[in-house]
Amino acid sequence: MSKLQRRLHPAGMLLSIVRTVRHAFFPALFFFVFHPAEESSWIYWGRIGFLAFIAVSIVWTVLKWWMFRYEFREHALYVYEGLFVKSERHVPFSRIQNAQRNTSFPHRLLGLTALSLETGGEEASLKLEAVTKREADRVEAMVKGEEEPDERILHFQATNRELLKASFTSFSFFLIIPLLASLYFTVDDFLSLGGFTKKAVDYVAGSLWLLVPISAGLVILGIAAGIIITYLQYGNSAIMSDEKRIYLKKGLLNETFFTITREKVQAVKWKQSFVKKWFGLVEVELISAGDTGEEELETNSLYPFLPEKDAQKMIKELLPQYELKNEMQKLPAASLWIKLLRPSYIWIIATAVLLWQLPAYWYASPVLLFWILLLRWLAFKQARYTINGDFIQLKTGSLFTELLLTTR
Numbered sequence: 001m002s003k004l005q006r007r008l009h010p011a012g013m014l015l016s017i018v019r020t021v022r023h024a025f026f027p028a029l030f031f032f033v034f035h036p037a038e039e040s041s042w043i044y045w046g047r048i049g050f051l052a053f054i055a056v057s058i059v060w061t062v063l064k065w066w067m068f069r070y071e072f073r074e075h076a077l078y079v080y081e082g083l084f085v086k087s088e089r090h091v092p093f094s095r096i097q098n099a100q101r102n103t104s105f106p107h108r109l110l111g112l113t114a115l116s117l118e119t120g121g122e123e124a125s126l127k128l129e130a131v132t133k134r135e136a137d138r139v140e141a142m143v144k145g146e147e148e149p150d151e152r153i154l155h156f157q158a159t160n161r162e163l164l165k166a167s168f169t170s171f172s173f174f175l176i177i178p179l180l181a182s183l184y185f186t187v188d189d190f191l192s193l194g195g196f197t198k199k200a201v202d203y204v205a206g207s208l209w210l211l212v213p214i215s216a217g218l219v220i221l222g223i224a225a226g227i228i229i230t231y232l233q234y235g236n237s238a239i240m241s242d243e244k245r246i247y248l249k250k251g252l253l254n255e256t257f258f259t260i261t262r263e264k265v266q267a268v269k270w271k272q273s274f275v276k277k278w279f280g281l282v283e284v285e286l287i288s289a290g291d292t293g294e295e296e297l298e299t300n301s302l303y304p305f306l307p308e309k310d311a312q313k314m315i316k317e318l319l320p321q322y323e324l325k326n327e328m329q330k331l332p333a334a335s336l337w338i339k340l341l342r343p344s345y346i347w348i349i350a351t352a353v354l355l356w357q358l359p360a361y362w363y364a365s366p367v368l369l370f371w372i373l374l375l376r377w378l379a380f381k382q383a384r385y386t387i388n389g390d391f392i393q394l395k396t397g398s399l400f401t402e403l404l405l406t407t408r
Helices: 009-025 025-032 039-069 105-109 131-145 160-169 172-191 196-205 208-234 276-279 308-318 333-341 346-357 363-380
Strands: 069-073 075-079 087-092 096-103 112-117 125-132 153-157 236-243 245-250 255-262 265-272 279-286 300-305 385-386 390-395 403-407
Touching: 009 025, 009 039, 009 105, 009 112, 025 039, 025 333, 075 131, 096 105, 096 131, 105 112, 105 308, 112 131, 125 131, 153 308, 160 208, 160 276, 160 279, 160 300, 208 300, 236 308, 245 300, 255 279, 276 279, 279 308, 300 308, 333 363, 346 363, 363 390, 363 403
Parallel strands: none
Antiparallel strands: 069 075, 075 087, 096 112, 096 255, 112 125, 153 236, 236 245, 245 255, 265 279, 265 403, 279 300, 385 390, 390 403
């Protein structure tokens, strides 16, 4: 190996092994806790196969770490990987458009971070799974071609009040409902309680003196869980910029730091649900040439719960050329009739199934048709467009609206 070539931090192997064990947790419960070995032969061989899978995964993790190397040459990043089929990737610095750091809780414990470099083209990202923060700084500096970082301007910092408002508009407190439903349907089978859970639920449902306080307690628990989830996911959120780039930071437990070059931004999108509109909040996304659409890398969202006035002001500061026009043109009235008269295949299929399987509930068909027509009418009322110099501005949606500002 060349002296210029580097491997990822060895502790990255531990992170991969921990990730494998975490994914194998429920299969382990199934094979080693809920089913005794003498129950059947397939349980015995299932255990053998499970342990073999864990062993092979650990060996593969070590080999993968050993074979992965990277180095800088002139104005390009070279990556070498592969065991049986070796490959070499050559990524010019000019193609690297965005950089993102994901520092999970295990990363933080080990003093590491994961660095993703996004590029255009088919191979849209290159990820260094485990490097020290100092090494991540070095890689970013090499890619940017800078020795000293520019002074950053803070445009937004999430406060406790904004995070509290965000916890309600995100509906994260509703996550407790599927959790309780899952426990209700599975706890009896796993713990062999003989229907105790159903009897307990039926007893509580028939006793008002128990139902009211338990329901209130569940509501409070759901709200508290929603607030905690929102604080962990969006706490410490900040939006910063320097002369060339925009920096986005979020997360307390798992920290994400995203960098995007100003000149690479190709469009700005405002996203707003009915509830966010009620609270005067909006989500702003920056769409760039390096946008991969991969969920793991997140989208380049500034912050999902920005106050509308602050969002418009911030875009003027970050991207002065992207001027949002409040006055937009409506669609002609004739387009409403085109929307309303267009056949709905969802309604046709649903009506056919309903009349065939459940004819007694025929009234659901006109209700569904009314709802479809209502959404189309709302989409017509919300639709707007305008052209401003080299930019075109489009607004679409019904209950959830999107406003896109992009170059023509």
